[in-house]
Amino acid sequence: MMSLTKVRLWDVVKQQYRYKLKGYIQVFMSMVVLQVLALIFSLNGVGNAGASGGLLNVNTSYFSADFVLAFTMLWGFITAILITTKAYSNDDFIFVTNRLSSHLSNVLFLVTASILGGLTTILSTFLLKVIVFLFKSDVYLASSADLAAPMTLLVGVSSASLYILLLCSLGYLVGTLIQWSKLFAVLLPAVFVGGLLLNALSGEAGILAVLYAFFMTESSFPLFFLKVVCTSVVLFWGAFGLSNRLEVRP
Amino acid sequence: MVLNLDGTKPIYIQISEWLENEILNGNFESEQKIYSQYQLADIFTINPATAAKGLNLLADEQILYKRRGLGMFVAPDAKDMILAKRKNQTLKRLVEELVLEAWRLKVSKQELIEMIHSINTGEAGE
Amino acid sequence: MTVIECKEVTKILGGTKALDHFSCRIEGDKITGLIGRNGAGKTTLLKLIAGYWRETAGSIEVFSERPFNNLLVSANVIFIQNEMDFPTALNLKELLEVMAGFYQNWDRALAERLFEYFSFSPLQHYKGLSKGMKSTFNMIVGLSARAPLTIFDEPTTGMDAAVREDFYRALLKEYLAHPRSIILSSHHLDEIEDLLEDILLIKQGQELLHLPMSDVKEWAVALEGKVSLVHEWIQNREVLYTKSTGFHQSAAVRNDFTEAELQQLRLEGVRISPVKASDLCIYLTRDSEGGIDDVFNKG
Numbered sequence: 001m002m003s004l005t006k007v008r009l010w011d012v013v014k015q016q017y018r019y020k021l022k023g024y025i026q027v028f029m030s031m032v033v034l035q036v037l038a039l040i041f042s043l044n045g046v047g048n049a050g051a052s053g054g055l056l057n058v059n060t061s062y063f064s065a066d067f068v069l070a071f072t073m074l075w076g077f078i079t080a081i082l083i084t085t086k087a088y089s090n091d092d093f094i095f096v097t098n099r100l101s102s103h104l105s106n107v108l109f110l111v112t113a114s115i116l117g118g119l120t121t122i123l124s125t126f127l128l129k130v131i132v133f134l135f136k137s138d139v140y141l142a143s144s145a146d147l148a149a150p151m152t153l154l155v156g157v158s159s160a161s162l163y164i165l166l167l168c169s170l171g172y173l174v175g176t177l178i179q180w181s182k183l184f185a186v187l188l189p190a191v192f193v194g195g196l197l198l199n200a201l202s203g204e205a206g207i208l209a210v211l212y213a214f215f216m217t218e219s220s221f222p223l224f225f226l227k228v229v230c231t232s233v234v235l236f237w238g239a240f241g242l243s244n245r246l247e248v249r250p
Numbered sequence: 251m252v253l254n255l256d257g258t259k260p261i262y263i264q265i266s267e268w269l270e271n272e273i274l275n276g277n278f279e280s281e282q283k284i285y286s287q288y289q290l291a292d293i294f295t296i297n298p299a300t301a302a303k304g305l306n307l308l309a310d311e312q313i314l315y316k317r318r319g320l321g322m323f324v325a326p327d328a329k330d331m332i333l334a335k336r337k338n339q340t341l342k343r344l345v346e347e348l349v350l351e352a353w354r355l356k357v358s359k360q361e362l363i364e365m366i367h368s369i370n371t372g373e374a375g376e
Numbered sequence: 377m378t379v380i381e382c383k384e385v386t387k388i389l390g391g392t393k394a395l396d397h398f399s400c401r402i403e404g405d406k407i408t409g410l411i412g413r414n415g416a417g418k419t420t421l422l423k424l425i426a427g428y429w430r431e432t433a434g435s436i437e438v439f440s441e442r443p444f445n446n447l448l449v450s451a452n453v454i455f456i457q458n459e460m461d462f463p464t465a466l467n468l469k470e471l472l473e474v475m476a477g478f479y480q481n482w483d484r485a486l487a488e489r490l491f492e493y494f495s496f497s498p499l500q501h502y503k504g505l506s507k508g509m510k511s512t513f514n515m516i517v518g519l520s521a522r523a524p525l526t527i528f529d530e531p532t533t534g535m536d537a538a539v540r541e542d543f544y545r546a547l548l549k550e551y552l553a554h555p556r557s558i559i560l561s562s563h564h565l566d567e568i569e570d571l572l573e574d575i576l577l578i579k580q581g582q583e584l585l586h587l588p589m590s591d592v593k594e595w596a597v598a599l600e601g602k603v604s605l606v607h608e609w610i611q612n613r614e615v616l617y618t619k620s621t622g623f624h625q626s627a628a629v630r631n632d633f634t635e636a637e638l639q640q641l642r643l644e645g646v647r648i649s650p651v652k653a654s655d656l657c658i659y660l661t662r663d664s665e666g667g668i669d670d671v672f673n674k675g
Contacts, residue, residue, distance in 0.1 A: 002405070002481070002522070002524040002554070002555070002556050003524075004439060004448070004452050004524055005451050005452055005479075005480045005481065005524075006448070007447055007448065007451040009447065012447060012451075012478070015474075015477045015478055018477070019463070019466070019474045019477070022465065022466060022470065023463040023465045023466055024465070025465055026465060087461075087464075088463075090461040091461055091462070091463045093428060093450075093461070094460060094461060094462060095474065095475065095478040096447065096450045096451045096478040096479070097447070097450055098445045098446060098447045098450060099445050101447065244445065245430065245445075247428060247429045247430055248423075248428040248429065
């Protein structure tokens with residue numbers, strides 16, 4: 001009689017994480033595509049101001065990675081939903097898995113993707129500056145994000161990553177809800193759009209505004225970090241709780 | 251090794267007969283270890299449990315004997331036993347057919363015995 | 377050692393009972409054949425055993441644990457299905473590497489040799505393979521994993537006869553060298569008869585029969601002869617199948633004849649012959665005594 005192999009959860013999670021990095025590589029390619037697209041949109045600048053006096057015309061354009069960040073956050077959201085779908089989540093079952101290990105390796109993957117996304121987002125500001133410098137004449141660049149200030153850079157990358165992670169955890173929960181019941185695929189967008197409309201019509205600040213204030217206006221980085229991580233944990237935990245009884249659909 | 255798969259004779263019986271032939275042909279001597287169920291399984295592409303059944307059949311007839319932990323061995327007088335068994339079986343089968351045919355042709359038992367006598371004495375006389 | 381134990385397992389799928397108070401016990405390192413018609417519940421049972429699905433009622437234990445959402449069961453069971461959802465981004469070589477990482481008993485050398493023997497190319501992708509080649513690759517995975525419980529669900533779909541023969545031979549050789557519990561579900565019982573130790577016959581979600589192969593082969597006999605004679609003999613017996621043409625009748629009945637009865641049969645000129653396991657399974661899982669002829673005989 002063959003002796004049974006005893007497995008440890010973390011060994012399985014590590015194996016799964018490793019193969020997911022290789023197996024889900026297409027998501028990184030789509031990330032690059034989206035960021036390039038966002039970059040192109042950013043070339044017009046996110047804010048323009050002009051002033052003139054006498055013989056001098058000054059045009060001030062603000063360039064930032066806002067677009068790239070927004071697109072990357074969206075990418076994170078969609079990627080997270082994607083990995084909850086059958087095509088991706090069923091893969092685990094051919095190998096060794098249970099729901100918990102599947103989730104943990106997915107979370108590790110999303111964290112990795114968020115960090116990568118954050119990194120490339122911040123790096124894109126440099127790319128943006130280079131492009132603007134090369135293609136526009138009579139330009140004087142004043143930058144607030146420089147390689148000379150590594151701390152700000154680190155904070156920038158971390159913040160971007162955290163924003164992306166937040167959207168990932170939201171997407172993961174949404175995706176799991178949809179797997180749980182296909183109704184949510186219709187319900188959630190409806191509720192979201194409906195909510196927005198109601199807020200717009202009534203003129204009062206809706207939940208989006210509250211969330212915006214909660215996250216985006218937080219000036220203390222450690223606090224921001226805490227907020228995002230806690231929220232993400234709650235969202236991931238919710239997804240895990242929901243999917244624990246889910247069967248492997250063919 | 252090819253087995254007769256048309257279903258007329260159970261596999262394990264075919265295995266035991268094949269082993270008997272091996273012993274008769276001298277491929278296995280008395281007190282020699284015979285093929286294990288796993289070796290037989292490999293040779294014939296069958297489940298080892300089926301092969302074991304064939305081996306056990308011969309063990310029950312005392313053509314083979316088991317040595318704990320070592321496997322199945324050929325009994326000292328295996329060859330003779332097999333020959334005797336074969337003779338009995340063949341002869342027995344012929345007699346059965348004879349009786350059956352006689353019954354079909356409505357030949358009475360007395361007639362049949364007389365027929366056997368005459369042939370027997372006739373042959374013995376030659 | 378009990379590998380699998382099902383007690384009154386019921387599974388409801390889309391309103392119908394795919395398994396209906398199904399019970400069975402599979403012990404030791406045996407090769408068990410799971411036989412049944414399409415829709416009888418074979419795949420459902422296997423999915424429950426492998427922990428893919430949850431039972432609706434009853435209890436199912438694999439290695440004394442509930443298989444659903446269970447890491448121990450997942451690590452010690454390999455479930456080879458017809459349709460395997462391998463990750464599409466990885467090529468065949470990478471897939472084997474991933475498998476090796478998960479299954480601790482994985483035999484790299486065996487996998488490699490089988491891979492070469494069947495002329496696979498490492499850079500190929502699973503999706504691009506023909507049905508037969510997919511089944512062949514599945515087989516390589518199933519055998520190399522050396523999982524204590526190895527399940528093959530209709531593994532030979534699409535394989536040509538030569539590859540099927542290779543599969544059976546490879547399966548046996550692996551089993552002899554490294555005994556393990558194997559469940560083989562197949563439509564080609566006549567091809568795998570001699571590989572099996574036990575047969576588990578399933579009909580409409582219930583277990584019909586669970587016996588050693590040798591018993592199954594001797595379970596029934598076929599009688600053939602004059603209508604008057606055969607008709608007489610099959611009275612008060614369990615008749616599985618019967619067919620008459622003019623003066624001739626043949627019938628398959630439960631084999632509980634005494635020596636005296638067998639003698640009598642021979643004297644009367646009724647031919648008695650064994651019923652093949654595959655035929656027996658067909659008779660037992662059929663709903664009518666005459667089979668498809670009933671369709672043509674009515675009207």
